[in-house]
Amino acid sequence: MNSKEVKMPAKAIVEFRCHGRAVGKMRNELAVTMVRPFEEHFDLASDEGAFHGGDATAPPPLALFISGLTGCIMTQIRAFAKRLDVPLDDLKVEARIEWLWVAKDKVYETAPQLFEIDIDIDSSAPHDRVVALIETAKKGCFIEQTLARKNTIRHRMKTPGGWVEV
Amino acid sequence: MNSKEVKMPAKAIVEFRCHGRAVGKMRNELAVTMVRPFEEHFDLASDEGAFHGGDATAPPPLALFISGLTGCIMTQIRAFAKRLDVPLDDLKVEARIEWLWVAKDKVYETAPQLFEIDIDIDSSAPHDRVVALIETAKKGCFIEQTLARKNTIRHRMKTPGGWVEV
Numbered sequence: 001m002n003s004k005e006v007k008m009p010a011k012a013i014v015e016f017r018c019h020g021r022a023v024g025k026m027r028n029e030l031a032v033t034m035v036r037p038f039e040e041h042f043d044l045a046s047d048e049g050a051f052h053g054g055d056a057t058a059p060p061p062l063a064l065f066i067s068g069l070t071g072c073i074m075t076q077i078r079a080f081a082k083r084l085d086v087p088l089d090d091l092k093v094e095a096r097i098e099w100l101w102v103a104k105d106k107v108y109e110t111a112p113q114l115f116e117i118d119i120d121i122d123s124s125a126p127h128d129r130v131v132a133l134i135e136t137a138k139k140g141c142f143i144e145q146t147l148a149r150k151n152t153i154r155h156r157m158k159t160p161g162g163w164v165e166v
Numbered sequence: 167m168n169s170k171e172v173k174m175p176a177k178a179i180v181e182f183r184c185h186g187r188a189v190g191k192m193r194n195e196l197a198v199t200m201v202r203p204f205e206e207h208f209d210l211a212s213d214e215g216a217f218h219g220g221d222a223t224a225p226p227p228l229a230l231f232i233s234g235l236t237g238c239i240m241t242q243i244r245a246f247a248k249r250l251d252v253p254l255d256d257l258k259v260e261a262r263i264e265w266l267w268v269a270k271d272k273v274y275e276t277a278p279q280l281f282e283i284d285i286d287i288d289s290s291a292p293h294d295r296v297v298a299l300i301e302t303a304k305k306g307c308f309i310e311q312t313l314a315r316k317n318t319i320r321h322r323m324k325t326p327g328g329w330v331e332v
Contacts, residue, residue, distance in 0.1 A: 016231075016232045017232075017260065018232040019259075021257075022244060052241075060237075061235075063210065065308075066183075067234075068234055069184070069231070075218075095184045097181070098179050099180045121323070142276045143228070151313045155282075155300065157296070157297065
């Protein structure tokens with residue numbers, strides 16, 4: 001991070017919201033807002049290919065997801081390299097995710113079964129300082145930290161009588 | 167899903183890879199490949215705003231991440247509505263994620279603390295069938311199922327002697 005970085009307090013909440021609207025066959029318009037610590041807006045979309053009944057007008061959700069993971073760990077490595085004085089001449093990362101897909105009655109169920117991240121850092125720093133940079137980046141990576149724990153996702157459904165938990 | 171859908175076996179592996187390359191100040195070029203069950207390629211990118219030392223040429227990783235989650239649950243709802251014969255006249259979803267951000271020495275650490283998904287389905291089907299559709303979609307949503315469990319992420323680092331675990 002450089003000198004233009006916003007001064008952050010010792011502790012803060014980072015909040016993102018995404019409003020999705022179904023359009024076309026399988027396309028979703030995704031309006032994303034970072035609400036805190038300051039507001040920013042991003043327009044994205046997902047779609048599916050013809051085999052899933054879509055028109056391939058945007059990447060599928062899993063492409064957005066693995067891009068988020070890969071971009072997040074890379075961003076932390078770059079940001080923390082500056083803070084830890086580890087010179088970074090080049091950085092390439094390859095992430096792999098596998099899910100198991102099982103047909104069940106008319107639908108299917110799914111479960112993740114492999115996460116691998118290969119990190120290729122070109123640096124003049126000694127090996128142990130590059131290892132320390134990676135360790136630090138893992139702890140600062142919002143998405144890695146999210147995947148490494150069991151999260152509870154709360155769902156609500158709109159009804160004529162108001163929002164109800166489902 | 168429609169009649170053009172590829173016939174899937176009873177069980178399959180879905181594999182995605184993302185090759186990230188650091189360019190510019192904070193931009194990452196993200197080349198995504200679905201490797202299995204069939205191959206497809208998508209080019210994405212992430213960046214950061216000026217306050218994080220970036221040029222804002224692409225959405226930040228967390229915007230890609232929440233878009234993936236929102237798009238995934240929406241896609242499952244639409245795909246499974248057809249399979250379960252639940253008419254879907256309109257679908258809107260709002261997802262909210264909060265992370266706690268804590269400064270630590272020269273860097274910071276982070277942890278997720280809230281996941282909420284509000285689902286607004288316009289359907290002529292009875293309430294309990296719409297609830298059943300949502301329950302089924304949760305189990306079929308690759309990203310929800312990933313977030314709901316503690317995942318192990320394996321890291322390797324490139325060294326002159328080859329790849330080593332870190």
